[in-house]
Amino acid sequence: xxxPAIPSAYVRDKRTPTPSxxxxxxxxxxxxxxxxxxxxxxxxxxxxxxxxxxxxxFPERQPEKWPRERSIEHAxxxxxxGTAQPPKGLSGVxxxxxxxxxxxxxxxxxxxLVAGDRIDAAEHHLRSxxxxxxDVPATGLRTELTRGGLRSRRGRSDARHHVLDPVVVAGPxxxxxxxxxxxxxxxxxxxxx
Amino acid sequence: MRAMVYRGPYKIRVEDKPMPVVEHPxxxxxxxxxxxxxxxxxxxxxxxxxxTRVGHxxxxxxxxxxxxxxxxxxxLQVGDRVMVPFNIFCGSCWFCxxxxxxxxxxxxxxxxxxxxxxxxxxxxxxxxxxQSEYVRVPFADVGPVKIPDWMHDEDAVLLTDAAATGYFGxxxxxxxxGDTVVVLGAGPVGxxxxxxxxxxxxxxxxxxxxxxxxxxKARTMAYAETLDYDEHDDVVVELKKQTDYLxxxxxxxxxxxxxxxxxxxxxxxxxLKLQGGSxxxxxxAIDGVRKGGTVSVVGAYGPIPNAVKFGDALNKGLxxxxxxxxxxxQWPRMFEHVRxxxxxxxxxxxxxxxLEEIPEAYHVFSSKLDGCIKPLxxxxxx
Numbered sequence: 051x052x053x054p055a056i057p058s059a060y061v062r063d064k065r066t067p068t069p070s071x072x073x074x075x076x077x078x079x080x081x082x083x084x085x086x087x088x089x090x091x092x093x094x095x096x097x098x099x100x101x102x103x104x105x106x107x108f109p110e111r112q113p114e115k116w117p118r119e120r121s122i123e124h125a126x127x128x129x130x131x132g133t134a135q136p137p138k139g140l141s142g143v144x145x146x147x148x149x150x151x152x153x154x155x156x157x158x159x160x161x162x163l164v165a166g167d168r169i170d171a172a173e174h175h176l177r178s179x180x181x182x183x184x185d186v187p188a189t190g191l192r193t194e195l196t197r198g199g200l201r202s203r204r205g206r207s208d209a210r211h212h213v214l215d216p217v218v219v220a221g222p223x224x225x226x227x228x229x230x231x232x233x234x235x236x237x238x239x240x241x242x243x
Numbered sequence: 244m245r246a247m248v249y250r251g252p253y254k255i256r257v258e259d260k261p262m263p264v265v266e267h268p269x270x271x272x273x274x275x276x277x278x279x280x281x282x283x284x285x286x287x288x289x290x291x292x293x294x295t296r297v298g299h300x301x302x303x304x305x306x307x308x309x310x311x312x313x314x315x316x317x318x319l320q321v322g323d324r325v326m327v328p329f330n331i332f333c334g335s336c337w338f339c340x341x342x343x344x345x346x347x348x349x350x351x352x353x354x355x356x357x358x359x360x361x362x363x364x365x366x367x368x369x370x371x372x373x374q375s376e377y378v379r380v381p382f383a384d385v386g387p388v389k390i391p392d393w394m395h396d397e398d399a400v401l402l403t404d405a406a407a408t409g410y411f412g413x414x415x416x417x418x419x420x421g422d423t424v425v426v427l428g429a430g431p432v433g434x435x436x437x438x439x440x441x442x443x444x445x446x447x448x449x450x451x452x453x454x455x456x457x458x459x460k461a462r463t464m465a466y467a468e469t470l471d472y473d474e475h476d477d478v479v480v481e482l483k484k485q486t487d488y489l490x491x492x493x494x495x496x497x498x499x500x501x502x503x504x505x506x507x508x509x510x511x512x513x514x515l516k517l518q519g520g521s522x523x524x525x526x527x528a529i530d531g532v533r534k535g536g537t538v539s540v541v542g543a544y545g546p547i548p549n550a551v552k553f554g555d556a557l558n559k560g561l562x563x564x565x566x567x568x569x570x571x572x573q574w575p576r577m578f579e580h581v582r583x584x585x586x587x588x589x590x591x592x593x594x595x596x597x598l599e600e601i602p603e604a605y606h607v608f609s610s611k612l613d614g615c616i617k618p619l620x621x622x623x624x625x
Contacts, residue, residue, distance in 0.1 A: 058487035059533075065487060068421035068446035078441040078466050080585025084576075085420060085444040091576045092414045092569070097342035099572075103318055103385040104334030109349055110315070112267040119365075120352035128352045130267050130333065130381050132359075132369030135296040145294065145365075154356050160547050163293035163366075164516070171251030171290075174297040178250075188253040190606025197603075197613040207453060207473045208503040211514065212610065218514050219253050 119149040141170035172226075187220045245623055246375030247601045249299045252290030255602050260300070263371065263379035268315035271383035273325060277400045278373045278620040279304035280601075281329075282430050283543040285609050286500055287364060289513055291520055292545050294353065294365040302620075303329035303361040304404045305373030306396060309383075318384045325387040327380055328570035329404040331359030331370060334385035345567035350381065356546065358567065366546065374601060376622045388574060398581055400619065401431070401588035408541050408568040409435025409497065410577055410586065413443055415539035415564040416493035421446035425482060425491040425531060426467070427524045429457035431591050431617045432541060433497035437465035438586055440495070449485065451478060451527075453503065456593075456614040464590045472504055482531040490533030498524035499542025500549075508550070519547030526552045532561060540565035594618040 058064045074081040087093040109129040116136055118127045137145045148162035178185040193199070203209040248258045263272055284301050286292050309323045319325065332339050332347035338358075339347050350359030351368035359381075362372015372378065380387060390399045398406075409432045418424060424440040426433045429452035440448045449468045450461035458469040470485070472478040483490060500520025501513050508521035528538045529552050538561055556563060580586040593616045596604035604618045 057489075059489040064489070074441070074446070080580065080583065081441050082420070082444045083580070083585060084439075084442040087417075089576065090414045090443065091573050092342075092411055095342075097572075098340065099342055102334030102339055102344075104339070104382075105315075105317065105384065106335055109333050109335065109382075110268055118352055121354050123355040124352060128349050130331075130350050130359075131352045132365070132371070133266060134300070134369050134371040135298045135365070141296075149353070154354055154546065157548070160293045164547075167290065167293065167295055170297050174250060183256075185250050185254055188606075189250075189255055189602035190604070193603045193607050193612060194610075197607050199610070199612060202610070202612040202614070205473075206611075208509075208611075211503075211506055211509045214510070214514060 119146055121149065121154055123153050123155075139170070139173050141166045141173060144169060187223045244376040245598055246300045246371070247302065247598065247620075249287065249295060249301065250297055253288065255288065255301075255605055257599055257601060260371075260375070263377055265311060265313045266379065267381060268313040269382050269384055270313040271309050271316060271319055271380045271387070272311040273305075273307040273327065273373075273378050273380050273387070274310045275305045275307040275373050275376060275378055275622045276324075277306050277396050278302050278622065279400050279405070280374070280604060280608050280618050280620065281404055282432070282501075283363070283499065285605075286520070286543060286545065288605050288609060289501070291500060291513060291516065292364045292366060293547065296365060296369075299362070299364065300371040300375050301362040302372030302374030302378075303363055304400055305361075305378065306390060306400045306403065307373070307378070310377065312383060316383045319387060319389075324390045326390050326399045326403055327361070327373070327387045328407075329360055330386070330567065330570055331361060331368065331381050332385060333382055339385075342569060342572055343566075344569035344571055346569075354546070360567075374598070374620055376598070386571065388571065391578065393582060394578070395589060397589040397592055397619065401591070401617070402574065402577060402581070403570060404568070405431035405591075405617070406435045406586065406588035407570040407573040407577060408432045409437075410439045410573055410580075411566075411568040412436040412495045412497055412539050412541035413439035415537075415541065415566070416440070416443075416495055417537050417562070417564070418443040418445055418493055420444040422492035423447040423449070423486055424493045424495065426450045426461075426495045426497055427528055428452060428496070428498035428542065429454070429461040429469070430497065433495070434460060434465055434591050434616075435586060435588060436495045436497050436541070437461055437467045440493075441466065442580065442585055445493075449482075449491070451482075454611060457616055460591065460616060464587065478504065478527055479530040486533070490531055490536060492533060493537050493539065494528040494532040496524050496528040496538060496540045496542045500544050502542070511550070519545045519549045522549040522551045525549070529556045529559070529561065532559070534559045535561070537562040537564060541568065591617045592619055596620055598622045
């Protein structure tokens with residue numbers, strides 16, 4: 051007889067018995083109704099649905115109103131695609147290059163797309179400052195007052211990195227503002243000479 | 244129409260946008276009556292998903308009423324109340340023909356590694372989403388389903404992703420009778436995964452999180468034991484102790500790329516974007532499961548590499564199973580479970596915001612203020 055103090059991992063069987071089916075059924079609504087894997091919709095992984103609703107072998111092609119950017123791992127632009135936010139400006143150039151030059155398997159593809167995202171945001175922020183609705187570093191912040199910003203975070207370990215959020219979010223804005231001030235000062239000095 | 248619009252990381256607002264139009268004969272235009280913010284929307288909101296364009300409307304959890312149909316639509320009519328799976332899929336490609344609806348090859352020109360998703364950046368196809376008054380729904384004969392009369396709208400909207408993903412996550416775990424199942428994350432997906440683990444015969448379900456209101460929900464909604472990782476120096480060691488040093492038979496990772504619990508991962512991932520996201524939960528899953536066990540991953544990760552402990556997974560002989568959920572495939576069986584009260588998705592809802600207040604909703608959900616577990620969005624045209 052093995053010493054009962056030795057944990058399950060070091061002997062053949064689990065030492066803690068599982069509660070009986072009746073016990074579990076009494077405690078948990080529906081316990082075991084999907085016990086048979088055949089009742090689980092994603093078992094087995096590959097299934098051949100009789101009717102998906104599709105009444106085509108290959109879907110009719112959606113009209114392509116501009117050369118739609120696509121992964122070079124695709125044989126062609128898929129027959130259906132999203133048309134939201136076509137590529138524009140410098141961010142559009144970067145994005146189109148990322149798609150045309152690098153496959154999804156290349157890190158450069160994704161890093162260029164991330165760079166495109168930051169350029170896109172900067173382009174729109176700059177434009178927004180000339181509009182009636184300028185962008186701000188972050189939105190929804192009034193809920194810090196109305197929805198218990200401090201109370202909600204009390205005792206939470208993630209509050210430690212929450213204090214970094216303002217730095218991460220506002221940092222690039224402050225850096226851009228600083229650079230702009232320095233640039234203007236330099237230009238003013240150059241003009242004053 | 245009014246729609247949520249992305250302006251850059253941490254910045255969204257509501258704007259007037261042109262109404263969506265039928266662009267393909269099998270499109271429908273749906274007037275959104277109820278939408279939700281998903282935890283994975285926060286990855287977009289935080290600027291972590293490549294090719295998220297300014298002007299994009301997020302939202303892949305929504306239900307609504309059919310306003311217009313394209314010329315080839317046969318299965319839907321104007322006025323039908325529909326629930327729309329978050330996957331956009333054609334129903335006829337190699338993958339759809341095998342039931343892999345979330346891996347459809349005919350809907351996303353931007354990437355082959357992921358299918359089409361509403362309102363989830365151009366990396367998943369460049370479709371505007373449903374956090375708006377109206378939305379374009381491609382392949383209307385394939386994806387949407389009429390909402391059964393008996394079903395509550397709030398259950399219906401959760402079945403379009405969060406609840407279906409929880410149920411799918413439990414299936415990926417290949418749970419056998421009596422298994423000890425650990426669910427990482429007591430958010431919307433984790434809560435339903437814990438409920439579902441019991442349906443599949445688990446003998447013990449332990450849910451790990453650090454937010455008290457979520458752990459409480461795991462106990463009351465999913466009858467689970469709970470483990471607050473803030474109370475332990477090393478959650479993996481605690482899991483080993485609680486499982487008699489075996490580790491769990493199955494771990495379901497229902498957290499994804501913004502996992503807390505490790506400051507270095509948080510800094511390198513969500514904050515500084517030096518890696519695709521924080522792999523903390525995934526690493527806890529790999530280290531917390533027993534040798535020869537199964538890790539099911541339904542937490543969302545982007546395409547940029549992460550610091551994952553793959554060597555441990557190899558040396559432990561793990562089975563790693565994962566996918567985006569093929570939602571429609573889950574529905575017939577899930578509808579029975581919801582009708583019988585075995586799954587109770589709407590119990591997780593904590594907040595309801597009008598569309599005009601969606602910037603506030605994102606901040607509350609993202610920072611987990613005010614006990615927020617799941618926020619719904621009520622469009623003004625509803």
